[in-house]
Amino acid sequence: MRRIATALLAAMAVLFVVGLHLERNVHPNWGFLVAFAEAGMVGGLADWFAVTALFRHPLRIPIPHTAIIPNNKERIGRTLAAFLRSNFLTTRIVARRVRNMDVAGAMGRFLTTPGSGEGRMRMGASRLLGDIVASLDDERLGGIAKGAVRKQLEKLDIAPLLGQLLAAMIKERRHLPVLDGIIAWAAKTLEANEHIIRAMVEERAGTIMRWTGLDDRLANAIVSGLEKLLGDMAADPDHQLREKGEEGLEKLAHNLRHDKELQAKVNHWKQELLKNPAFAKWIDGLWGQGRDALLRAARNPDAALAGSFGEALTKLGATLQDDERLKRQINRFARRAIVGTTENYGDQIVSLVSDTIGGWNANTITDRVENAVGSDLQFIRINGTLVGGLAGLVIHAISLAI
Secondary structure, three states, X not given: OHHHHHHHHHHHHHHHHHHHHHHHHOOHHHHHXXXXXXXXXXXXXXHXXXXXXXXXXXXXXXXXXXXXXXXXXXXXXHHHHHHHHHHOOOHHHHHHHOOOOOHHHHHHHHHHOOOOOOHHHHHHHHHHHHHHHHHOOHHHHHHHXXXXXXXXXXXXXXXXXXXXXXXXXHXXXXXXXXXXXXXXXXXXXXXXXXXXXXHHHHHHOOHHHHHHOHHHHHHHHHHHHHHHHHHHHHHOOOOHHHHHHHHHHHHHHHHHHHOHHHHHHHHHHHXXXXXXXXXXXXXXXHHHHHHHHHHHHHHOHHHHOOHHHHHHHHHHHHHHHHOHHHHHHXXXXXXXXXXXXXXXXXXXXXXHHHHHHHHOOHXXXXXXXXXXXOOHHHHHHHHHHHHHHHHHHHHHHHHHHO
């Protein structure tokens, strides 16, 4: 379009020369062609100057008030940012725009049919995420992640949490398998260490007891009694000692939630565990497994969505579409998050515009703005040439009439 506008200006110059020759040597009425071409050249040159002056100095001559956009890019950036802030990134406007936004429904449709319509976008985003994770410094990123886990564990008051968990287990009778396991473990331990009990009885028995064989009978009685006791406890859910054990667990759950001394002991044990090298090694392995799983899922989302995990996500997607109450809660949260982000960070968002434009050099802002406006700038030159030519015809006709 720039070449067309320039060619039209050159055509006016050619017509002007031809018109002058015909007017002088053929007939005076060719003066209309001269007037048309002359005025067209004036209009084309004027609009060329105007269009060029917006972006650069015409003919590289530093004429005042030319190269307007490059010389005022900081002010343009600030004005544009203020325009965006006051007309687009206001709480009222954003709230109105997101009022009917169905984030939960979109998430649900994506999870139930992840390959429909969004396949290329999903694969591209997945590859991008995988490349980003792989390119990050593993040692530094791992240190940040592991440090965050350790910091949260250090801040966590674990004793009341354990007390609540134990109380919930007892209330729902989920502690019974634990008691059964303890009884079974005690029975196996007794069976494996029967010789130790016999040795202890023999060691503490007197000479007369050993001479009469009473030590063996006493040991047998102790072992048999313990075996019978554990057997009765395993067979009878209402055994008295089992009830005592449940009472002990209930007391432990209460003390974990309310006994400051016990809570301090538990937190001390937790701190000792966190300092243990074995725990640091476990955290390292946990991070490595998590990073590898994230990379596999990011680079192959189809595989990540397969199996039981994929089925769970599919069910979640169906729930997000069918459960109106859950959908309302998620959409309400999303709307509040978006509006809150606009309200709290709107100034920082628009400052990105002004800072970016202010950081561009003259050639960058000239090229980008000129290309954004497109061919309309050159149509200004074309229209100026043609309108100027028509105005020249009118003026020439009026001059002859006068």
